[in-house]
Amino acid sequence: MTVEQREKARVLRELHCPGEPLVLANVWDATSARLVAAAGARALATASASVSWALGSADGEGADRSRVLAQTELIVRAAGPLPVTADLESGFAETAAGVGGTVEALLATGAVGVNLEDGGRPVAEAAERIAAARAAADAAGVPLFVNGRTDVFLHAGGAAGPAELLDEAVTRLRAYAEAGVDGVFAPGVSDPAVIAALVGAVPAPLNVLAGPGSPSVPELAALGVARISLGPGLAKAAYAAVRRAAEEVYGDGTYSALGGGLDYGELQGLFVSR
Numbered sequence: 001m002t003v004e005q006r007e008k009a010r011v012l013r014e015l016h017c018p019g020e021p022l023v024l025a026n027v028w029d030a031t032s033a034r035l036v037a038a039a040g041a042r043a044l045a046t047a048s049a050s051v052s053w054a055l056g057s058a059d060g061e062g063a064d065r066s067r068v069l070a071q072t073e074l075i076v077r078a079a080g081p082l083p084v085t086a087d088l089e090s091g092f093a094e095t096a097a098g099v100g101g102t103v104e105a106l107l108a109t110g111a112v113g114v115n116l117e118d119g120g121r122p123v124a125e126a127a128e129r130i131a132a133a134r135a136a137a138d139a140a141g142v143p144l145f146v147n148g149r150t151d152v153f154l155h156a157g158g159a160a161g162p163a164e165l166l167d168e169a170v171t172r173l174r175a176y177a178e179a180g181v182d183g184v185f186a187p188g189v190s191d192p193a194v195i196a197a198l199v200g201a202v203p204a205p206l207n208v209l210a211g212p213g214s215p216s217v218p219e220l221a222a223l224g225v226a227r228i229s230l231g232p233g234l235a236k237a238a239y240a241a242v243r244r245a246a247e248e249v250y251g252d253g254t255y256s257a258l259g260g261g262l263d264y265g266e267l268q269g270l271f272v273s274r
Helices: 003-015 030-038 048-054 065-079 096-107 123-140 162-179 192-201 217-222 233-251 264-272
Strands: 022-024 084-087 113-117 145-149 183-185 206-209 227-229
Touching: 003 145, 030 065, 030 233, 030 264, 048 065, 048 233, 065 084, 065 096, 096 113, 096 123, 113 123, 123 145, 123 162, 145 162, 162 183, 162 192, 183 227, 192 206
Parallel strands: 022 227, 084 113, 113 145, 145 183, 183 206, 206 227
Antiparallel strands: none
């Protein structure tokens, strides 16, 4: 791996600062990558759902691993000097060794971070998969930022109360920290008290998923959050604009929804000027 890739990995790691969070407006292609970079991003991240939809597949590892990695490489090239971290769901592999192989392939794209979710697997099995990812990155000589995710809060059943959900999330995230993650991710949390509890209980930088109704960036910073992700939020907003414009032209035969669109020259300039 190149010196440049190792330097990007170092930068990404240093950007995870509790109280001064790294904000990631997740991208899915080269154009979204360059628009987000131009808006002031310090690093770029993909969202599995957004990338899957762009590839014509459902989220939940519906996309082919090789196509996801090819899309990641395209985003890395578009990102220029910015570090890129990729959401690879649960690693596109049945075994821990397979996860290690996925990480090796990811590093070949130039990415320097990875998001790995536990998929509801038993804690020990999920931790083993994280350890395999860590080992693969170490063997390649790249300090890959591994972000360990649990969906305890997203998939909460009616039987579990808030205290039980928090306990399970803490148990899982602590195990992933011991297995070698650099950060932890618990999407589905917006209650400041729960966020503060996670920050205090897990010895790794906390990533939260934000959107309408979430605490603001300054509020999350005050809680000690180190990373804020928008997930597929940008893609959903973009596709909503597509649907509004299409429904208008096929319905009323008018074009007002196209107003406010980006200028052709501006979009063209994202590429021809480089």
